[in-house]
Amino acid sequence: MNLKIALRDAQKSLADYGIYFVTLTLAIAIFYAFSGAYPQALYLIGTTIAEKNMTSLLTLQYSLRIASVLVGLMFAFLIFYATNFFYKRKQRQFGLFLILGFPKGKIAIIMAIEILFPALISLVAGLLLGIGVSQLLGLFTTSLFAASQTSFAFYFSWDGVSSSAVFFLSVIALSLLLSLFRLNNASLLKVYLGGRKNETEALQKRKKTMMAMLIVSLILLLLSYGLMIAAFITTSFIVFITGSISAFLFFSAFSTFLFSRAKGDSKHYYNHLNFFVLKQANSHINSNAFSLAFVALTLILTAFLMAMGFGVNFGYQGKETVWFGFSYTALYMGLSFVLSACAILSIRSLSEAMDEKEHYRFLLTIGAEKRQVKKALLKEQALYFVYPLLFALLVVALGLIGAYKDAWKYLSCDISLGIVISLAIILTLYAVYFLITYGLSRQMIFGKEKK
Amino acid sequence: MGASGSGKSTLLNIVATMDKKTSGEVYINGQSIDSLSSNDLSRFRRENLGFVFQDYALLDTLTGFENIALSLSINNVAGERIRNRVIDMASLLHIEGILAKYPYEMSGGEKQRIAIARAMATSPRLLLADEPTGALDSKSSQTILESFSELHEKRGASILMVSHDPFASSFAERVLFLSDGKNVGELLRKGKSRKAFYEDIIGQMAEKEASR
Numbered sequence: 001m002n003l004k005i006a007l008r009d010a011q012k013s014l015a016d017y018g019i020y021f022v023t024l025t026l027a028i029a030i031f032y033a034f035s036g037a038y039p040q041a042l043y044l045i046g047t048t049i050a051e052k053n054m055t056s057l058l059t060l061q062y063s064l065r066i067a068s069v070l071v072g073l074m075f076a077f078l079i080f081y082a083t084n085f086f087y088k089r090k091q092r093q094f095g096l097f098l099i100l101g102f103p104k105g106k107i108a109i110i111m112a113i114e115i116l117f118p119a120l121i122s123l124v125a126g127l128l129l130g131i132g133v134s135q136l137l138g139l140f141t142t143s144l145f146a147a148s149q150t151s152f153a154f155y156f157s158w159d160g161v162s163s164s165a166v167f168f169l170s171v172i173a174l175s176l177l178l179s180l181f182r183l184n185n186a187s188l189l190k191v192y193l194g195g196r197k198n199e200t201e202a203l204q205k206r207k208k209t210m211m212a213m214l215i216v217s218l219i220l221l222l223l224s225y226g227l228m229i230a231a232f233i234t235t236s237f238i239v240f241i242t243g244s245i246s247a248f249l250f251f252s253a254f255s256t257f258l259f260s261r262a263k264g265d266s267k268h269y270y271n272h273l274n275f276f277v278l279k280q281a282n283s284h285i286n287s288n289a290f291s292l293a294f295v296a297l298t299l300i301l302t303a304f305l306m307a308m309g310f311g312v313n314f315g316y317q318g319k320e321t322v323w324f325g326f327s328y329t330a331l332y333m334g335l336s337f338v339l340s341a342c343a344i345l346s347i348r349s350l351s352e353a354m355d356e357k358e359h360y361r362f363l364l365t366i367g368a369e370k371r372q373v374k375k376a377l378l379k380e381q382a383l384y385f386v387y388p389l390l391f392a393l394l395v396v397a398l399g400l401i402g403a404y405k406d407a408w409k410y411l412s413c414d415i416s417l418g419i420v421i422s423l424a425i426i427l428t429l430y431a432v433y434f435l436i437t438y439g440l441s442r443q444m445i446f447g448k449e450k451k
Numbered sequence: 452m453g454a455s456g457s458g459k460s461t462l463l464n465i466v467a468t469m470d471k472k473t474s475g476e477v478y479i480n481g482q483s484i485d486s487l488s489s490n491d492l493s494r495f496r497r498e499n500l501g502f503v504f505q506d507y508a509l510l511d512t513l514t515g516f517e518n519i520a521l522s523l524s525i526n527n528v529a530g531e532r533i534r535n536r537v538i539d540m541a542s543l544l545h546i547e548g549i550l551a552k553y554p555y556e557m558s559g560g561e562k563q564r565i566a567i568a569r570a571m572a573t574s575p576r577l578l579l580a581d582e583p584t585g586a587l588d589s590k591s592s593q594t595i596l597e598s599f600s601e602l603h604e605k606r607g608a609s610i611l612m613v614s615h616d617p618f619a620s621s622f623a624e625r626v627l628f629l630s631d632g633k634n635v636g637e638l639l640r641k642g643k644s645r646k647a648f649y650e651d652i653i654g655q656m657a658e659k660e661a662s663r
Binding site for chain 1: 469489490493494495496497498500502508510512513517520521522523524525526527528529530533534
């Protein structure tokens with residue numbers, strides 16, 4: 001009976017499941033590739049080139065270990081995020097079960113099945129994808145960084161499979177426990193109303209607090225800039241912390257600030273549904289400060305990692321294995337970070353498109369043309385994607401100058417080509433993700449297009 | 452007027468061009484709406500019709516002012532004119548004080564008056580209202596119905612309202628009775644007082660009930 005309800009739910013809310021499933025699959029694929037096959041390949045290449053140069057090998061292993069901790073954290077965050085999103089989407093239904101008098105134990109079983117079932121499928125799919133992707137990446141990186149080592153080898157690692165599975169299942173179990181805990185402690189009404197909580201209340205935060213947050217954020221940002229330009233390598237850790245706090249404050253405060261400015265401009269504010277778009281986007285930006293700050297920071301980190309990795313590689317070709325290995329690692333981490341950041345943005349955008357479906361359809365009811373409403377949707381989602389990107393670019397633009405200077409000073413290599421290439425890769429990935437997300441939400445709101 | 456399932460809302464939805472009829476012709480203001488494409492229908496709706504729903508259908512991300520401005524923005528009215536129109540409608544419906552509020556800060560009656568202002572702001576030829584007082588207490592209901600009367604008398608608005616409540620119907624000039632999809636009777640107010648018209652409606656309803 002419980003299984004039946006859970007499975008029927010799965011059929012009904014395929015869209016919810018789709019997003020949850022895709023995110024988990026992607027996360028597992030990234031994690032597998034990183035924890036399993038890739039280091040092995042890297043290690044093989046590294047040993048060949050280093051020719052038993054122990055210092056280089058140790059440095060390589062050390063940097064890999066740090067990198068896998070970072071990727072692991074990102075992975076855990078993504079899974080928590082996806083499960084939380086999923087729980088929120090289902091909350092109303094669980095609330096209805098509670099009202100109908102289902103015992104909590106039974107609901108917990110249904111919930112566990114609903115969370116675990118797609119999770120297990122995505123584990124299998126993710127591992128398969130991960131094996132495929134690591135072949136491609138292995139091939140790609142081998143040909144990119146070691147022209148002589150183009151011989152193809154099938155990278156498969158039991159270590160990668162088992163560590164991905166164990167890590168994934170423990171994070172899923174933890175987030176399931178968290179969801180059960182939340183259900184157990186929530187009041188009936190709160191659970192039931194949870195699905196349609198009014199986010200606009202976030203708009204009502206006091207203006208003075210906003211201004212203070214914004215000023216602190218800007219001061220921290222300037223401080224980070226200063227440190228980065230003065231000495232990029234030695235201060236990077238401090239810069240990372242000040243940058244994080246700055247980003248978080250920025251995203252919670254700036255949208256309200258921006259909005260209060262936009263309101264004064266009555267000429268454009270009411271034209272072309274602009275105010276509708278702004279208000280929709282703004283209500284989400286306010287309540288999603290954390291995710292947006294996270295995305296912005298990830299983009300920043302990726303830009304630096306990739307620029308340094310690529311740059312050092314191109315400017316310093318093959319002279320020193322330490323840097324060689326670092327650029328391997330940087331590219332890989334960069335790609336997985338950008339994918340994770342994009343996945344988070346897509347999840348948010350899609351879940352919000354689902355929430356706003358009625359709003360957009362209502363515009364059609366009172367006579368708006370489809371073209372007009374689609375444009376409003378495009379604007380809203382573009383705002384949502386462009387916002388963290390702009391912030392990231394702002395930081396990256398100045399930060400990379402510092403990185404460029406230091407790379408020249410300490411390593412005497414020119415990383416400008418690396419900077420250009422990595423920014424191009426990041427922006428392309430980002431744009432592709434945006435277009436996919438917009439296409440999906442358009443379909444979600446207007447249904448399948450008849451040609 | 453009519454009981455649940457008599458076809459009131461279906462009729463309204465067909466007039467609203469949101470539902471398709473199975474037979475017959477629909478003319479609004481001498482214009483047949485059958486030949487119109489979906490874009491033409493959208494234009495027809497936004498230029499000629501105003502909508503008021505039982506559940507208000509206000510957008511919770513927008514203030515009262517912005518909810519009213521929505522229908523004007525869809526019609527590509529310029530910013531400054533939107534401001535004037537919203538303020539004009541607000542003073543007519545006595546809602547100046549709640550324009551800056553969000554829907555969750557308003558009472559049901561206030562929400563519905565915002566919704567009426569939104570529907571009327573574009574000066575539609577026909578205002579369609581589906582059980583507009585269905586979710587309201589009696590005092591708010593009366594305010595809403597009086598607003599409708601005022602819009603009709605002062606602005607010459609034509610209002611097509613669906614209701615099963617004889618009190619709400621007594622504010623109208625003309626009442627059609629529906630039953631199982633058919634028109635089964637009609638009453639005209641002809642200058643009578645609202646109270647007298649209410650008695651007429653009650654009498655007619657009792658008659659229909661007795662002959663069932």
